[in-house]
Amino acid sequence: MEPPSLPERTRMADLAELAGVSTATVSRVLNGKHGVSTQARQAVLAALDVLGYERPEKLRSRSVGLVGLIVPELSNPVFPAFAQVIETMLTERGYTPLLCTQSPGSTTEDQYVDVLLEHGVAGIVFVSGLHADTTASTERYERLLHRNMPVVFVNGAAHGIAAPTVSTDDAAAIDLAVRHLVQMGHRSIGLAIGPGRFLPAQRKRAAFLRNLAEHLGVEDGEPHVVSTLYTVEGGQAAAQQLFASGHTAVVCSSDLMALGAVRAARSMGLQVPGDVSVVGFDDSPLVAYTDPPLTTVRQPVQAMGHAAVSALVAEINRSSAARTELLFQPELIVRGSTGPAPRTAPGPALPDADGPRAAPRHGAPAHRAAG
Amino acid sequence: MEPPSLPERTRMADLAELAGVSTATVSRVLNGKHGVSTQARQAVLAALDVLGYERPEKLRSRSVGLVGLIVPELSNPVFPAFAQVIETMLTERGYTPLLCTQSPGSTTEDQYVDVLLEHGVAGIVFVSGLHADTTASTERYERLLHRNMPVVFVNGAAHGIAAPTVSTDDAAAIDLAVRHLVQMGHRSIGLAIGPGRFLPAQRKRAAFLRNLAEHLGVEDGEPHVVSTLYTVEGGQAAAQQLFASGHTAVVCSSDLMALGAVRAARSMGLQVPGDVSVVGFDDSPLVAYTDPPLTTVRQPVQAMGHAAVSALVAEINRSSAARTELLFQPELIVRGSTGPAPRTAPGPALPDADGPRAAPRHGAPAHRAAG
Numbered sequence: 254m255e256p257p258s259l260p261e262r263t264r265m266a267d268l269a270e271l272a273g274v275s276t277a278t279v280s281r282v283l284n285g286k287h288g289v290s291t292q293a294r295q296a297v298l299a300a301l302d303v304l305g306y307e308r309p310e311k312l313r314s315r316s317v318g319l320v321g322l323i324v325p326e327l328s329n330p331v332f333p334a335f336a337q338v339i340e341t342m343l344t345e346r347g348y349t350p351l352l353c354t355q356s357p358g359s360t361t362e363d364q365y366v367d368v369l370l371e372h373g374v375a376g377i378v379f380v381s382g383l384h385a386d387t388t389a390s391t392e393r394y395e396r397l398l399h400r401n402m403p404v405v406f407v408n409g410a411a412h413g414i415a416a417p418t419v420s421t422d423d424a425a426a427i428d429l430a431v432r433h434l435v436q437m438g439h440r441s442i443g444l445a446i447g448p449g450r451f452l453p454a455q456r457k458r459a460a461f462l463r464n465l466a467e468h469l470g471v472e473d474g475e476p477h478v479v480s481t482l483y484t485v486e487g488g489q490a491a492a493q494q495l496f497a498s499g500h501t502a503v504v505c506s507s508d509l510m511a512l513g514a515v516r517a518a519r520s521m522g523l524q525v526p527g528d529v530s531v532v533g534f535d536d537s538p539l540v541a542y543t544d545p546p547l548t549t550v551r552q553p554v555q556a557m558g559h560a561a562v563s564a565l566v567a568e569i570n571r572s573s574a575a576r577t578e579l580l581f582q583p584e585l586i587v588r589g590s591t592g593p594a595p596r597t598a599p600g601p602a603l604p605d606a607d608g609p610r611a612a613p614r615h616g617a618p619a620h621r622a623a624g
Numbered sequence: 625m626e627p628p629s630l631p632e633r634t635r636m637a638d639l640a641e642l643a644g645v646s647t648a649t650v651s652r653v654l655n656g657k658h659g660v661s662t663q664a665r666q667a668v669l670a671a672l673d674v675l676g677y678e679r680p681e682k683l684r685s686r687s688v689g690l691v692g693l694i695v696p697e698l699s700n701p702v703f704p705a706f707a708q709v710i711e712t713m714l715t716e717r718g719y720t721p722l723l724c725t726q727s728p729g730s731t732t733e734d735q736y737v738d739v740l741l742e743h744g745v746a747g748i749v750f751v752s753g754l755h756a757d758t759t760a761s762t763e764r765y766e767r768l769l770h771r772n773m774p775v776v777f778v779n780g781a782a783h784g785i786a787a788p789t790v791s792t793d794d795a796a797a798i799d800l801a802v803r804h805l806v807q808m809g810h811r812s813i814g815l816a817i818g819p820g821r822f823l824p825a826q827r828k829r830a831a832f833l834r835n836l837a838e839h840l841g842v843e844d845g846e847p848h849v850v851s852t853l854y855t856v857e858g859g860q861a862a863a864q865q866l867f868a869s870g871h872t873a874v875v876c877s878s879d880l881m882a883l884g885a886v887r888a889a890r891s892m893g894l895q896v897p898g899d900v901s902v903v904g905f906d907d908s909p910l911v912a913y914t915d916p917p918l919t920t921v922r923q924p925v926q927a928m929g930h931a932a933v934s935a936l937v938a939e940i941n942r943s944s945a946a947r948t949e950l951l952f953q954p955e956l957i958v959r960g961s962t963g964p965a966p967r968t969a970p971g972p973a974l975p976d977a978d979g980p981r982a983a984p985r986h987g988a989p990a991h992r993a994a995g
Contacts, residue, residue, distance in 0.1 A: 296729075299728035328705075351723070356673075364720065512913050538699065542886075543914055544913065
């Protein structure tokens with residue numbers, strides 16, 4: 254059995270090693286002494302937490318206020334990732350974060366806002382909320398601004414609402430994904446997006462149509478866009494339709510959709526990336542471990558969380574936060590779900606004994622899509 | 625472009641289809657009419673949310689109170705899964721959940737409790753908190769009970785604290801994993817667990833030692849247990865050590881650890897499951913998509929979340945909740961990371977031109993581990 258509590262010296266040495274500071278510094282921090290940099294203090298507290306030790310009572314500091322953080326749901330792993338980053342940064346600034354999560358049929362954004370206001374929050378961060386829904390009323394946000402409630406939006410600006418907004422540049426994301434696929438010879442590329450009323454979906458769609466026109470000379474790109482839900486099942490349904498109509502690559506609007514697209518390909522007897530390529534969006538924590546590891550466009554979650562919290566704290570302190578939308582540049586992370594276009598389009602999975610890859614049909618391309 | 629808002633009839637039909645009710649029922653719910661079952665109403669609201677429509681103002685109901693839900697962090701996907709289930713069920717009972725998440729160096733459990741008490745929560749659910757740390761003081765929970773604050777624990781009982789507790793049966797989880805591996809011929813099995821001060825780790829260790837003795841006649845199982853952290857890196861470090869000492873299978877205490885174990889195997893030139901087998905724990909949302917898909921022991925998150933919320937609501941209503949620990953039975957989900965034991969032990973990755981699988985060395989087993 255491991256001893257229930259380690260000897261004092263081992264514990265100090267472990268903490269010092271993990272925090273990258275001297276044991277003397279660890280001792281100063283644990284005893285609440287002054288003369289330690291904020292950074293070193295934070296590193297020791299983090300090491301204490303990582304190793305699972307309880308923090309000494311005297312190290313507890315008083316919260317300077319509550320901040321509400323409203324996210325749509327936790328089943329898409331990008332939302333826990335945003336929540337974790339924003340929560341950590343709020344705490345570093347002395348605030349206590351209250352995370353409000355939604356799921357179908359549960360507490361709504363407006364209900365959460367009511368509760369947060371009742372409890373005197375200092376500000377609210379909205380991640381992918383109704384601010385991103387172009388059909389939702391923006392009155393709810395006007396009311397908040399009218400009350401001088403500091404508000405920051407993540408991913409999607411509410412039309413006409415002057416609040417700091419931090420978004421991934423959706424157009425740049427699509428540029429990266431399409432250019433990557435075109436460079437590998439794909440000529441028939443589809444886009445699977447979420448419900449069309451959301452601003453990020455509209456931006457992705459517009460950028461995609463522009464890309465098809467520029468790179469592939471497609472005049473009417475609409476038939477190459479399928480709008481479903483952001484889930485695995487949504488991606489599967491969209492990709493099934495796109496692969497069946499001869500597309501060799503699908504750009505998805507979430508990693509979950511991309512996993513659904515891989516599943517759709519396999520159910521049609523297609524190999525990823527041998528027959529068809531799939532690009533995700535988000536770069537959620539576990540997608541490097543999937544089969545195949547997903548090629549995806551990474552949202553800069555860390556940088557965006559940092560900017561959102563800085564803007565909120567500036568708003569709370571009535572200093573000048575830019576009440577405009579800041580667009581953050583995504584990165585293409587190339588892993589195993591994309592590859593060169595097959596020499597023949599896969600087409601619908603025909604009950605053909607040769608299988609979709611065996612018979613090169615040069616001169617008879619099934620490229621219904623682009624060209 | 626998709627129209628920003630669908631025609632009314634399509635919308636009703638979509639909602640009815642998704643909710644599995646008639647359009648007449650959808651209409652009754654949307655117009656706040658009576659004579660609709662709670663179940664049907666909930667299904668329509670869920671469909672509204674899934675399709676991303678805004679809920680009509682009149683459908684908003686008043687919260688009966690706040691409930692705090694404290695989880696350790698969101699980077700292990702099992703915690704967002706617990707949070708999502710508990711949050712949904714609290715909302716169904718009319719409560720507004722406030723999710724308090726921690727990360728190394730950020731707000732602590734005690735700080736969150738202070739904030740929640742200040743804001744008059746009706747109760748608190750602790751998931752894998754300090755109640756599970758056998759070295760942490762239980763005084764914090766005594767204080768809560770003394771104030772008659774309803775409290776429920778998930779995964780790990782605080783010693784001497786009479787509160788409803790909902791845990792996965794760790795011993796049963798280890799029984800399932802070891803039996804599966806023994807049936808496939810593994811004789812040299814290791815266990816990678818989290819820090820030894822946590823009750824679930826202690827329970828897993830004890831069950832593992834009992835299993836080694838019963839199934840493999842190992843008298844001193846301690847050398848087959850490595851205690852690290854619950855992360856990918858923790859699992860990688862533990863598995864590296866276990867594979868290097870000749871183990872052909874590793875049982876992990878989280879799915880993240882199991883992904884780390886797969887990574888360790890590959891870095892040593894070992895195939896999973898050809899050379900070594902890996903079992904995870906949790907059955908987190910995405911592990912069915914990993915390479916290989918993880919064989920894992922599923923925590924019954926849905927059933928546990930339901931029980932935790934029922935117990936909390938009973939405590940809030942001063943009705944008789946059982947103030948004891950309920951153990952929930954886990955399930956073994958067999959996927960692709962486990963297979964028959966190799967005919968020779970893999971041993972340390974020798975700089976052998978034949979590679980670890982090529983040379984059958986019958987009669988000279990490298991089974992340092994089990995007998």
